[in-house]
Amino acid sequence: MLDESGAGALYGGNKVRKLERILADARDRGHRDLITLGAIGSHHVIATALYARELGMRTHALLVAQPDTPHVRANAGRIAALCASYTAVPSRAELPVRGPEAWARIVAETGTTPYRIPAGGSSSLGTLGWVDVGQQLRAWCTARGIDCVVVAAGSGGTAAGLAAGLRGSGVEVVGVRVAPRVLINRARLGALAGGALPTIDGSWYCGGYGRYDARVERVVQASRDAGLVTETTYTGKSLGAALERARAGPRVLYVHTLSGVEPGESAPLPTDLEALLR
Ligand SMILES: Cc1ncc(COP(=O)(O)O)c(C=O)c1O
Structure with missing residues (x-):
């Protein structure tokens, strides 16, 4: 396992390297204000707000x-406490209207344009943080005979960056689609990864972002019993997919x-x- 849980002192996880x-x-x-997008339980929004605050x-x-x-x-609750402002977007169809409205409000309030960070921090700049990791893993994976690296894919930058960094190494990168x-x-992952495509495993997707089923719940419970905290949106699925592959034979590196x-x-x-929690 590559454990990113302690990747940063303020907040860990895979967003730190992107940020x-x-x-x-x-x-x-010279920006003082940032605007970004995420679900109501977004780790990316929390990480952004915490590390941005450190930088003023x-x-x-x-x-x-x-x-x-x-x-x-x-x-x-953390997002409500940490963000300077937020806009609740009840349905994604409203984003093209709510996004520009929020932008205009921030410009009016601050007198400057905010810096835009895409969902999940998966810009090409953010993805580079995970290209670095892929490159650093090359020798490590070869030395240990690792066949594949498994990671959750939400906005895709982590899996795409790993695929780019491990390109040509013979190690398969699997993005578990959530x-x-x-x-x-x-198309999206290929664009982010400069053409080095991860394999996309959609077999753990439960019909909507954040949805989960009994199989995911079993992984979350079993991993907690074993001392590893996972959750139902991302890591319950990616760990489940990693274990499934490992049972079939290949040597797998799970990225936590x-x-x-x-x-x-x-x-x-x-x-x-509250209305966004459904
Ligand atoms: C815990 C966790 N794992 C995995 C991911 C997926 O990373 P990415 O958005 O780079 O696909 C995210 C973010 O979306 C996340 O919060």
Whole structure:
């Protein structure tokens, strides 16, 4: 297992490596305000708000609906506490209207344009953080006879970066799709990875972002019993897929992408955010 849970002191998980370059770019361009997008339980929004604050920047979030779980609800409280402002977007179809409205409001309030970070931090700049990891893993995987690397694919930058970094090494990168095909597909991942395509495993997808089934719940429970914290949106699925592959024979490296560090801050959920928990 490659354990990213302690990747940063303020917050861990796979977003830290993406944000290193993204936030440095925002700061170098003189931005004080950032705008990003995520689900109401988004680890990406939490990580962005925490690390941006360290650098003196403020995060504004567009938030979309996600199925209610205790983990998602706790994250929602953190997002409410950490973001400078947020816009609840009840359905994705409203994004083309709500996004520009939020942008205009921030410009009016701050007198400057915010720096835009795409969902999950999967810009080409953010993805580079995971290209680095792939490159660093090449020799390690060869020395241990690793056949494949398995990771959750939500916005795709982590799997795409690993595929680019491991390109030509003979190691297969498998992105376990947790979002609809319209968001995670060969065209999108290929564009992010400069043409080095990860394999996309859609067999753990449960019909909607954040949805899960009894099989995912069993993985989450078993991993917790064994001392590894996973959740139902990402890591319950990616760990399940990794174990399934390993049982079939290949030597598998599972990339654990969930933060093991949780921020203390949390705020009660206003009704518009509560309505995004479904
Ligand atoms: C815990 C966790 N694992 C995996 C992912 C997927 O990473 P990516 O968005 O790069 O596909 C995310 C973020 O979306 C995440 O929060």
